[in-house]
Structure formats: C-alpha cells, structure tokens
Amino acid sequence: MxxxxxxxxxxxxxxxxxxxxxxxxxxxxxxxxxxxxxxxxxxxxxxxxxxxxxxxxxxxxxxxxxxxxxxxxxxxxxxxxxxxxxxxxxxxxxxxxxxxxxxxxxxxxxxxxxxxxxxxxxxxxxxxxxxxxxxxxxGLAKWEKRSIEEPTAEVGIKGPREGFNESIEISKSQLRRIIKSPSLKMLSLKIGRYTNTTIVITYIEGIADQTLIDEIVSRLTGIEVDGILESEYIEELIEDNAFSPFPQILSTERPDVVCSNLLEGRVGILVEGTPFCLIAPISFFSLIQSHEDYYQRFIVSSAIRWLRYLFLGISLLLPSFYVAIMTFHQEMVPTNLLLSMAASREPIPFPSIVEVLIMEVSFEALREAGVRLPKQIGAAVSIVGALVIGQAAVQAGLVSSPMVIVVAITGIASFMLPRYIAGIAIRLLRFPMILLAGSLGLVGIMLGIILIVIHLCSLRSFGVPYLSPLAPLKTEELKDVLWRAPFWMMDKRPHLTGKTNLNRQSDGQSPKNHK
Structure with missing residues (x-):
C-alpha cells in the first residue's frame, strides 16, 4: 500500500x-x-x-x-x-x-x-x-445565494421588478418561467482552467438562426483562459472588434429584456457568478432602446426615443460646437449673445479648448467618484461637488459661466442613454471631437462625424451590420428604430436574426378588425 x-x-x-x-x-x-x-x-x-x-x-x-x-x-x-x-x-x-x-x-x-x-x-x-x-x-449542492431583487442598472417605472442574480440556476429558471416552451434551449459549457465557470447559451429553436448559434458556440469553445470571473471576460473574447469603443454585445440584468431578444431570434449567454446576461447579435439602435419603450403607449415611447436621439447628439457634439464657434466662427453667434459671452470670458486666461477640457475631465472625475462612493454619500458628493467646484471655478476666473452651462447640459444629455455601456462610448468620443473642433473648427467636427459613421458602417456583431436596418436599408424594420410602432404593426421579426421564422403574430391584430 x-x-x-x-x-x-x-x-x-x-x-x-x-x-x-x-x-x-x-x-x-x-x-x-x-x-x-x-x-x-x-x-x-x-x-x-x-x-x-x-x-x-x-x-x-x-x-x-x-x-x-x-x-x-x-x-x-x-x-x-x-x-x-x-x-x-x-x-x-x-x-x-x-x-x-x-x-x-x-x-x-x-x-x-x-x-x-x-x-x-x-x-x-x-x-x-x-x-x-x-x-x-x-445532487446535494447548497450554498448561500442573493435573493431576487430589482435591477439596479436598468431601473424603470413600468415592467417586471426582478433581475438576475449570481446563481445561474436561478437565472435559467427565470427565463423558463417567462418562456414556457420546450423550444427554449440551453446549452451548457465549462470555461476556465481554474475557475471552470459554467456558461449557458440560450435560444429559441426555430427562431434563432442555426448558423448564428454554431458561430457563438465555436467562439466560446475556442476560449482557453485561466478563469472567467464576469461576463465582460466573455464579451471581450468573442466580440468582432475589441478595439472599438462601441459594444457589439448587449449586457442586461433583466430577464424580460433577454426573453424579448430571444423572441426576435437573438442568443443569450448566461455566465455563472454574474447577474448580467449577454445578448448577441445587436445593432447600434439596440443601445438606444429601453425596455420601457414596450411597456407604455407607442406615441409616448416614440417621443421619448426621438428625445434620446436628440440628446445623444448633444452629448457627443455640444462641447465641440462651443469650442469651434468660440475659436473660429464667432460670426455665427448673435451680437448681443457674443458680447455677453466675450465679457464672461474676458478674465479667463485659457483658450476655450483648454477651458472645455478642464471642465469635462473634472465632471467625469466627479461622476466616477459618485459611482465608487457608498450610496448614502455618493449622490451628495457628486452633486454638491459639481455645484461648489463650478461656482468656485467661475469666481476664480478659471472658467466662464457659459462653459459651466455647456458642460452641465452635456452631462444631463449623457444620462438620457438607457445603456450605460453606450454612454461610456459617447463620453470617450467626446474628447477627440473637442480636439478636432479646437484644431479645425466646424470642418473638424464634420470630419469626426464622418469617421465615426464610417467606423459604425464597418462594424459587425456576429456578422450582422452594426447600423442595420438603416445600413443596409430595410424599410420594413425601421418601424422599431426611428419610432416605436404599435404592436399590431410589428408583425415581422428582424430579418438578419429571425429569418427562419419571420412571422411573430397572426394577421388581423389591427384595431380596425375589432369593429
């Protein structure tokens, strides 16, 4: 022995x-x-x-x-x-x-x-x-689990109040409770040499394209790393372009959002130990849509969606427009307003581009500090800090009052985006846009917009064009992009994800048939 x-x-x-x-x-x-x-x-x-x-x-x-x-x-x-x-x-x-x-x-x-x-x-x-x-x-596994709670990153007025938690078994059961069909499939994988993390691929058989499922399985099985601690590990390892600031995979902690995407032919990826589920493929417009768009009247949802598009442009371009106009194109400003702004900027020792960068960096630092601090004091520090520092900076002659207003409006506009990951991409792109505006004026802004559009057109999310259905143009699918059509009009699934089963409701759903 x-x-x-x-x-x-x-x-x-x-x-x-x-x-x-x-x-x-x-x-x-x-x-x-x-x-x-x-x-x-x-x-x-x-x-x-x-x-x-x-x-x-x-x-x-x-x-x-x-x-x-x-x-x-x-x-x-x-x-x-x-x-x-x-x-x-x-x-x-x-x-x-x-x-x-x-x-x-x-x-x-x-x-x-x-x-x-x-x-x-x-x-x-x-x-x-x-x-x-x-x-x-x-089968006698038993450990402490966090109870099902309301999602903290995707808060809403209407809709379900439950979100995923770190237990993958509970997350799977939440999806099963919503989609009560054996067509809901779940494939399990183990990834990570040491963590041996459970990954579950979920989709609806007969709706999701089999080629898409095979591609996702192929990318996941090709991962060989020491461990997977959060869904972001998976996202960076399987997305098409890791160097793009725009996410090509959607992350959500709401079971209802996952199920709505599964019904459109997309695929969900659950990761053990994290309350977030990955959804692929997506488009740029997926980042602008909110779950609440489908829980209230379509007129209200469409108006709010257009408001998001407006503030998306403000969040990206307002500081750069201010820099371009104050540096190169003063003739575009009405005379009375120009005189007022010039008087406000008279004691400022810095050019407008330096002024904007100081305020933008300070605002981003305050926002990050508010996120990292405990909830009880985080909001107070971020709000009071912004007010106190902004007022002190104006009185000290470091920045002008119009600059504080521009940065405040830009910050509010960035909060209009329902997806946090989309807001980060816009915040990052804001700085090169400011530099282009300070160097070339409005020509620089147009150059930056053209480069961003070219980049978006070249992006793919598991083979799906990132700007679809706008580029390539699919007029039938624009009813859930530029506006939120009534449910009875959205009778077709997105062509590039649910092409094996295009019809998602029977004919005769229009209110005209109720008379």
Whole structure:
C-alpha cells in the first residue's frame, strides 16, 4: 500500500505543472487507490471533507464534499442513514442497491477523476465504494445565494421588478418561467482552467438562426483562459472588434429584456457568478432602446426615443460646437449673445479648448467618484461637488459661466442613454471631437462625424451590420428604430436574426378588425 501511495504521489506531483492531466484518466479499479488519489488532488484543502463509513455494514465507502457548498443535513439524512443500514443478502449489484436506497432526485454515475472534481467543486458530493469502479454524484449542492431583487442598472417605472442574480440556476429558471416552451434551449459549457465557470447559451429553436448559434458556440469553445470571473471576460473574447469603443454585445440584468431578444431570434449567454446576461447579435439602435419603450403607449415611447436621439447628439457634439464657434466662427453667434459671452470670458486666461477640457475631465472625475462612493454619500458628493467646484471655478476666473452651462447640459444629455455601456462610448468620443473642433473648427467636427459613421458602417456583431436596418436599408424594420410602432404593426421579426421564422403574430391584430 505504501509503495502504491508513493507511485500515485509521483504520478500526480510530476504532472502538477501540466495541470494534473491524469485527472482526465478513468477511476482506478482499486477503492484505496481512488481515495489516495483524491487526497493528493485536494492536498492542503481543509474545506474538503472525506467521510468514510461502512456501506450496508460490510463494504467500505467514502463521501467527498466541500464544506459550505454541500447540504450537510441532506448527506446525513438521505445518504448516510439509508446506506449505513444493514441489509439482507440480495442478488442486486451494489450499483443498483445504492441507486435504490438513496432518496436523492439527482444521482449521476461518474467514471473519471475530472468528472468527480467538477461535481465536488459544484457542491455535489461524490460517493465512492469498494467493488465499484465508478463513483456517484449526488445532487446535494447548497450554498448561500442573493435573493431576487430589482435591477439596479436598468431601473424603470413600468415592467417586471426582478433581475438576475449570481446563481445561474436561478437565472435559467427565470427565463423558463417567462418562456414556457420546450423550444427554449440551453446549452451548457465549462470555461476556465481554474475557475471552470459554467456558461449557458440560450435560444429559441426555430427562431434563432442555426448558423448564428454554431458561430457563438465555436467562439466560446475556442476560449482557453485561466478563469472567467464576469461576463465582460466573455464579451471581450468573442466580440468582432475589441478595439472599438462601441459594444457589439448587449449586457442586461433583466430577464424580460433577454426573453424579448430571444423572441426576435437573438442568443443569450448566461455566465455563472454574474447577474448580467449577454445578448448577441445587436445593432447600434439596440443601445438606444429601453425596455420601457414596450411597456407604455407607442406615441409616448416614440417621443421619448426621438428625445434620446436628440440628446445623444448633444452629448457627443455640444462641447465641440462651443469650442469651434468660440475659436473660429464667432460670426455665427448673435451680437448681443457674443458680447455677453466675450465679457464672461474676458478674465479667463485659457483658450476655450483648454477651458472645455478642464471642465469635462473634472465632471467625469466627479461622476466616477459618485459611482465608487457608498450610496448614502455618493449622490451628495457628486452633486454638491459639481455645484461648489463650478461656482468656485467661475469666481476664480478659471472658467466662464457659459462653459459651466455647456458642460452641465452635456452631462444631463449623457444620462438620457438607457445603456450605460453606450454612454461610456459617447463620453470617450467626446474628447477627440473637442480636439478636432479646437484644431479645425466646424470642418473638424464634420470630419469626426464622418469617421465615426464610417467606423459604425464597418462594424459587425456576429456578422450582422452594426447600423442595420438603416445600413443596409430595410424599410420594413425601421418601424422599431426611428419610432416605436404599435404592436399590431410589428408583425415581422428582424430579418438578419429571425429569418427562419419571420412571422411573430397572426394577421388581423389591427384595431380596425375589432369593429
């Protein structure tokens, strides 16, 4: 036995730098060797428990589990109590007797070290017994989970009040509760050499394009990293252009948003340990749409959507327009307003471009400080800080009053975008636009706009043009882009995602048919 133990020790330790490839090997025929192998694998792991007992009073057996991830009461009541009872001689094999005796709903047979390690790491204990080459994975995982709460990043007046949490099992059940159809498919993958994170690809069979599903699976299976800690890891590894400031994958923590996108032929990607679900493919207009657009009357939704487009332009271009006009094109400003602005700028020692950059950088710093601080003081610090610093800067002659107004309007406009990731892209592009305006005036602004449009036209999200359905033009699909049409008019799914099943409602939904 000692010789075998030293042989196992050499086998496992010699392969430690190769991530213990022996774990892919099947379990040994010898029960003692299996226990010694697992003791070496979980060496210096004080939270891994080896509970040995006599199976049916005459056969050695061991349960291996991780304390804190496994239901210990379930092990005692549903495993140890029935299996430690002495039974009369039976013709059944030990496998059959174990499966008959354990009152656990989920019992899977595992045959390799890696399968056993995956099960133990997921909270499901492994039962090994003498005379059986395979092990039994028992569905007794139990750990502390955060309760379902209202989404914090996508707050709304109407609509469901629940969001995803870090448990992927709960997230899957939330989707199942909304889409009650076996056509909702969920493919599970494991990614990460050390974290072994569960990734679930979800889609609706018959609506999502199979080519899209195969492409997403191909990109995910090609990931080989040490670990996945958040969905952003996945997003950066599978998106088409990682150097673009614009996201090509949508991130949401609302189950209703995921389900609405699945019904349009898109694919969702759930990541264990994060409350955000990734959605692909998307377009630029997906970032402008909000879940509340579909929970209120279409007239109101359309008006608010146009307001977002307006403030999107203000957020990107207002500071650069101010710099261009005050530096190169003063003739565009009415005389009375120009005299007032000139009097306000008279004590300022900096040119307008430096003035704008100082205020914009200060505003972004205050915004980030407000986000990172505790909720109780974060809002107060950001608002009071902006007021105090702005007023002090004007009185000190560092910036002019019109500049404070421009920066304040720009900041408010950036909050109009419903997607945080879209707002970050606009905030980043604002600075090169200011530099172009300060160098070339309105010509520089037009040059910047042309470069941004060219970049957007070249972007793809899993093969789908980023500006679709505007470029290439799909007039039928513009009814949910430039405005939000009534539901009875949106009878077709987006062509590039749901082309296998274009119709999403039957004819005759118009109110005209109700008369």
């Amino acid at each position: 000692i010789r075998n133990k030293h042989k196992l020790l050499r086998t496992f330790k010699s392969r430690k730098n190769e991530e213990i490839n022996v774990r892919q090997d099947p379990l040994y025929d010898n029960y003692g060797q299996n226990i010694e192998a697992f003791e070496l694998i979980f060496d210096n792991c004080s939270d891994v428990i080896f509970r040995s007992f006599l199976l049916f009073g005459n056969t050695r057996a061991t349960i291996i589990y991780i304390e804190g991830l496994t239901d210990k009461e379930g092990i005692e009541n549903f495993v140890l109590v029935p299996l430690m009872e002495k039974v009369s001689t039976t013709k059944q094999s030990i496998n059959d007797v174990i499966e008959d005796k354990i009152p656990v709903s989920k019992v899977n047979k595992v045959i390799s070290f890696q399968q056993c390690i995956d099960s133990i790491s997921s909270g499901n204990p492994i039962l090994l017994s003498e005379g059986v080459k395979a092990g039994f994975s028992l």
